[in-house]
Amino acid sequence: MSEYVIKTNGLTKSYRGRNAVSDLNLEIKKGEIYGFLGPNGAGKTTTIRMLLGLIRPTKGTVQILGKNLKSDKINILRRVGSLVEYPSYYGHLTAVENLEAIRRILDVPKSRIDEVLEIVSLTKESKRAVKGYSLGMKQRLGIASALLGSPELLILDEPTNGLDPSGIHEIRELIKQMPREHGITVLVSSHLLGEVEQMAGTVGIIRDGRMVFQDTISNLRQKAAGGIDIRVSEAESALWLAKDAGITGQAQQNVLHVEGLDDKQVASLVKRLVDNGHLIYRVEEKNKSLEDIFMEVIGEVKSL
């Protein structure tokens, strides 16, 4: 039980009889980055709001850091940092004053403010009113606020939403260093797989309020394991030669597509083809992108 930082059991939230989130079992292990994926409107933010105690679940329980959210909310929130949807800030205050407003509630030493500003590299801008900040800077300030209480768990809802590529990169690097350098478990939600796959160890994919996939990113990648496309002069007869050697594949036009071969098998297949007078124009590795898998996983549910 305690190895999970977040564990939900049959978490459900319904609005007027319609389930926004249904029967969700999240399992997030200590020290990992968990990518919470799903298209817009799938229920990610609703789930996160339940995790933070902002809304009450219709059914189900939430365990965070080994404690029940319902009975221990304040103690849990003390150990969780969060950024939900937009970075919220008080525009008329400077970054330092913004953090001070939060620091007073968290009751951490004043030195933490400089520390978190350093982490998100806002030290230089810290004396400026936040309303003049760029979106990327505001987002970094949001992360700084989330880190202020030295949390054990960081919950970030769409932290790169609306950022330009360099901003996205900065935030991603920032998130990646959390478990490594500060031992923080991170839950990061996004509707873009490409963004999450570069930092997450485990992903949960949610669609229409239901979890459709929850496993490590490498297992998701395995689903994506592709094959080899060999462009040959005579695809049909090449396919027969391959079948003779016990390799199954498909021939389309002048492409022979084979799957699940290791390097040696590929080499011997190519040699066999060449020895039999086939011309080989190209040997290409064809991987399904994670994006394709993502769409497949989402699509599977849609077609049900």
Next chain:
Amino acid sequence: MNTFIRVLSSERLKMSKSNLWLLTLGSPLLALLVGLLTNSAKDASGYMVLMSTMSLFHALLFLPILTGIFSSFICRYEHVGGGWKSLLSLPVSRTSVFTAKFLIVAALLALTQLLFLGSFLIASQVKGIHEPFPWAMLTRSIIGGWVACLPLAALQLGFSLRWASFAAPLVVNVIFTVPNILVINSDKIRPFYPWAQPIQAMIPASSTNIGSFGFNLSFESLMITVVGSFVLFFAAGLIYFNRREI
């Protein structure tokens, strides 16, 4: 309790950097002007006439409107860009957030009343009123007027939490403040009308000779009504805020 003090100190910081407190100056200054222009009647107590005229606009219009503005303003920063979510994801209870916000509004109203007291003292000096200093009346008007704003403050805070728009609670407030002029003429309604409670508390009791506002309800009964409505509105706001989905 400890967390509550921390939330309060955080709220105070947010407000201290805004220029909201400047609003507390307006009504007392206007009241000072009214006070300086007042001609004391021969047969009445100078202090009483002065208090009646000075508190008329202050308590009838400005105080209820200021109450609404303060309540709206204190929720404004959270309504902009998901602030409620981040504030309430911190280790705070909603009760302490609600109470802290309410106390800031109450403190701003208290400041307004103190400035009004200052205006009153200046005006009475300039007028050169030679009467025994009216401690009882002043305490009643200043503190009573402040207490009578609190039910309205709780009600308006509730509205301000409910509506993300800054203007909506203000519009409601003004719509209900303007009829004050009529409501105070009705013996039956006025003690229960939150927008008219400040004026009833502030106008000195026996100033019937300066206008039509002879409030026959005793100060004590008024205060009981005020406290009663305060408890009602504060509890309603608190329950609503605690159940609200953020």
